Amino acid sequence: MQPSAEVNQRLARISAHLCTEFPRVGESSLTQSNCRAKGGAPGFKVAVLGAAGGIGQSLSLLMKINPLVSVLHLYDVVNTPGVTADISHMDTGAVVRGFLGQAQLEHALTGMDLVIIPAGVPRKPGMTRDDLFKINAGIVRTLCEGIAKCCPHAIVNLISNPVNSTVPIAAEVFKKAGVYDPKRLLGVTTLDVVRANTFVAEVLGVDPREVNVPVVGGHAGVTILPLLSQVKPPSSFTAEEISYLTDRIQNGGTEVVEAKAGAGSATLSMAYAAAKFADACLRGLRGDAGIVECSFVASQVTELPFFATRVRLGRGGAEEIFPLGPLNEYERAGLEKAKKELAGSIDKGVSFIRN
Numbered sequence: 001m002q003p004s005a006e007v008n009q010r011l012a013r014i015s016a017h018l019c020t021e022f023p024r025v026g027e028s029s030l031t032q033s034n035c036r037a038k039g040g041a042p043g044f045k046v047a048v049l050g051a052a053g054g055i056g057q058s059l060s061l062l063m064k065i066n067p068l069v070s071v072l073h074l075y076d077v078v079n080t081p082g083v084t085a086d087i088s089h090m091d092t093g094a095v096v097r098g099f100l101g102q103a104q105l106e107h108a109l110t111g112m113d114l115v116i117i118p119a120g121v122p123r124k125p126g127m128t129r130d131d132l133f134k135i136n137a138g139i140v141r142t143l144c145e146g147i148a149k150c151c152p153h154a155i156v157n158l159i160s161n162p163v164n165s166t167v168p169i170a171a172e173v174f175k176k177a178g179v180y181d182p183k184r185l186l187g188v189t190t191l192d193v194v195r196a197n198t199f200v201a202e203v204l205g206v207d208p209r210e211v212n213v214p215v216v217g218g219h220a221g222v223t224i225l226p227l228l229s230q231v232k233p234p235s236s237f238t239a240e241e242i243s244y245l246t247d248r249i250q251n252g253g254t255e256v257v258e259a260k261a262g263a264g265s266a267t268l269s270m271a272y273a274a275a276k277f278a279d280a281c282l283r284g285l286r287g288d289a290g291i292v293e294c295s296f297v298a299s300q301v302t303e304l305p306f307f308a309t310r311v312r313l314g315r316g317g318a319e320e321i322f323p324l325g326p327l328n329e330y331e332r333a334g335l336e337k338a339k340k341e342l343a344g345s346i347d348k349g350v351s352f353i354r355n
């Protein structure tokens, strides 16, 4: 049955009100709304791809309350109308627009300064992050092809797992399109740092906000390498504490996957971590000085083409990559293990696009 003209008019009015870009009932082709960011604060344009998911919804909420964001585009292959309607009622500055399905990806991406990608399937108990490669590699490829075409200068925050492979995939897609700027592609490893700060603070009996633990390497199992010898403020740990903390930080994701017992992986702490990292990227874009975060980026710190270390964020993205600093024997052994596993994951990502 064809919808009445009245139904379509009503949907058009709601759509214009929400600044969304959903197809009207019965329409297959998409109309671009000419909705302006009326009353929106000056700031950056941010897109969340995978915005209707477990991470995506909370992350979108947190970006809506970030005063540096003027326009927030929410893209997913399902459920963005509801999420967008909901978030758009928050009385904060950012104007929210929703985009649904592949046909609207280009509209979602055009003009964006920062694109955050939590799209893809999460783990269930018994799976490794690498088990997600089959599905998530293709999703990341498609989304990055869109970025290369529509906002090649945007900063990209890649969350989708396995990060150790999806970042190399994104780099290859951008290279193929001739738009690769290694400084602008950042794998999000902030949750490892957030966990490390929390667990170390518990052991030390201090406020986690006072603790900063550099976590280097990658984002899976032994590739997650906390540098407990470089904790700020300077702290010393017993051998038992070092072993307990390293194991807990490396397996923090699995701890949540098991506790959720089939209902997914970390979403709330991840949304917090992603929002923290995105805010740091936006402050860097604004030109703030001294913004330093850990991230999995193209790097010459080791012989591997990608590695997570502390980076300084600026107008161009990861403008400076800091060396590892002095490691103790335990950390040097951990580094060797991390590099071995990382090399295979990076190769797998590169081969996915090249072959």
Ligand SMILES: NC(=O)C1=CN([C@@H]2O[C@H](COP(=O)(O)OP(=O)(O)OC[C@H]3O[C@@H](n4cnc5c(N)ncnc54)[C@H](O)[C@@H]3O)[C@@H](O)[C@H]2O)C=CC1
Binding pocket: 049, 050, 051, 052, 053, 054, 055, 056, 075, 076, 077, 078, 118, 119, 120, 121, 122, 123, 132, 136, 139, 142, 143, 158, 159, 160, 161, 162, 163, 188, 189, 190, 191, 192, 219, 264, 265, 266, 267, 270
């Ligand atoms: N980097 C990190 O530290 C972390 C990464 N993750 C990863 O983040 C990803 C998302 O996790 P959750 O939000 O829990 O999963 P979820 O299943 O709740 O949400 C994923 C969303 O992605 C959407 N999606 C699927 N295909 C898409 C496509 N082609 N384009 C746009 N959206 C698409 C889905 O419709 C869904 O709404 C997973 O790969 C997970 O492993 C999770 C936690 C931490």
Ligand SMILES: O=C([O-])CC(=O)C(=O)O
Binding pocket: 122, 123, 129, 161, 191, 252, 253, 254, 256, 257, 265, 266
């Ligand atoms: O463990 C997972 O699958 C999700 C993730 O990356 C994390 O929580 O660190």
